[in-house]
Amino acid sequence: MDKLFLRPKPTRREFLQIATASLALLGLSQALTPKVVKALEASSGKPSVIWLHGSECTGCSESLINSLEPTAVSLLLDTISLRYHETLMAASGHKAEEALEKAIAEGGYLLVIEGAIPLAEDGLYCTIGGKTFKDIVRGCAKNAAAIIPVGSCATYGGFPAAGPTDSVGYLYRNTKKHHEFDDVTGDKPVINLPCCPMHPERLVAVIVHYLTFGTIPPLDNFERPISMYGELLHDNCERRGQFEAGRFVTDWGDPSQNGYCLYLKGCKGPWSRHDCWKRLWNGRTNYCIAANVPCIGCSEPEFYERFSPLYDRQFDITLPGIGKVDIDKVMATVAAIAAAGISIDTIITKLKGEES
Ligand code: SF4
Ligand code: SF4
Numbered sequence: 070m071d072k073l074f075l076r077p078k079p080t081r082r083e084f085l086q087i088a089t090a091s092l093a094l095l096g097l098s099q100a101l102t103p104k105v106v107k108a109l110e111a112s113s114g115k116p117s118v119i120w121l122h123g124s125e126c127t128g129c130s131e132s133l134i135n136s137l138e139p140t141a142v143s144l145l146l147d148t149i150s151l152r153y154h155e156t157l158m159a160a161s162g163h164k165a166e167e168a169l170e171k172a173i174a175e176g177g178y179l180l181v182i183e184g185a186i187p188l189a190e191d192g193l194y195c196t197i198g199g200k201t202f203k204d205i206v207r208g209c210a211k212n213a214a215a216i217i218p219v220g221s222c223a224t225y226g227g228f229p230a231a232g233p234t235d236s237v238g239y240l241y242r243n244t245k246k247h248h249e250f251d252d253v254t255g256d257k258p259v260i261n262l263p264c265c266p267m268h269p270e271r272l273v274a275v276i277v278h279y280l281t282f283g284t285i286p287p288l289d290n291f292e293r294p295i296s297m298y299g300e301l302l303h304d305n306c307e308r309r310g311q312f313e314a315g316r317f318v319t320d321w322g323d324p325s326q327n328g329y330c331l332y333l334k335g336c337k338g339p340w341s342r343h344d345c346w347k348r349l350w351n352g353r354t355n356y357c358i359a360a361n362v363p364c365i366g367c368s369e370p371e372f373y374e375r376f377s378p379l380y381d382r383q384f385d386i387t388l389p390g391i392g393k394v395d396i397d398k399v400m401a402t403v404a405a406i407a408a409a410g411i412s413i414d415t416i417i418t419k420l421k422g423e424e425s
Pocket of ligand 1: 125126127128129183184219220221222223227228264265266267
């Protein structure tokens, strides 16, 4: 069984759409479009993809299949070979496990991981087909060509890491704690695509890069593609002017505060690196800040537990010669601080380091 999903092969027009969108996301020249289209056309059925589900809500899969543009679904379902995906595949039970074993034996696949890996009780809190998820991940990682954890759960632990199951993300495979996981990654490339949920276009772009160049895009310290996670939201936010001017939303019911900075309502933009502000979501219609919602920092390892409660600001600051200061008081005297020559921006960028 080579393909679990039988749909018409994408048209050349769809390949062009995939190519141009992915090149933009990767920060590469559109002049490479013919090369990408050629690689996509030649990639029918290859490489295969194994998509695992661990401790998670399946929201990342929802994000993929609900994408309004056909590019993500076309690439994964119609172009390359999605061999195993528990919630999309028609097969179940032993048939599904046989498909997984066959794909593993053939090797050379892209391993997409959705969901965190529980370690407590030797992994007992997530078992599929009688195997713990940590053993399933190890078994699949062994013969993979590249490993792509998608969503905050799979990359850093996300919501499950805040619970009692001692769940971790794949990023932590080499930490002391993760030695229980007995990592088999070796020198295989790992590309983390955090955010809750994952953005389907980011996954498509990584796969397109792999199909076209046989390599992965440049990564940062958290193994995230720099082209997608290289810039701070705070540096690009349309409300940055309000932040600088000290105009903050303090009362959701006050219409005069519409469009003010959301920092005091818990915005994690000053610590969050991603391209949501230009990538947008839901068919490129909107993103958190534009929808008047604070950034929850789901692109960062601190999400969820250290950034919780998400809609409260929780970092106070330490000022030289003054000590710990409640940020509410700082904001109330923002004009005085500015007059003293200390920019609010400088203070805020220090918060994370002082709290860690
Ligand atoms: Fe669900 Fe978010 Fe985890 Fe994806 S990252 S599985 S959407 S909780
Ligand atoms: Fe934008 Fe949030 Fe920064 Fe305010 S704190 S400027 S809302 S990113």
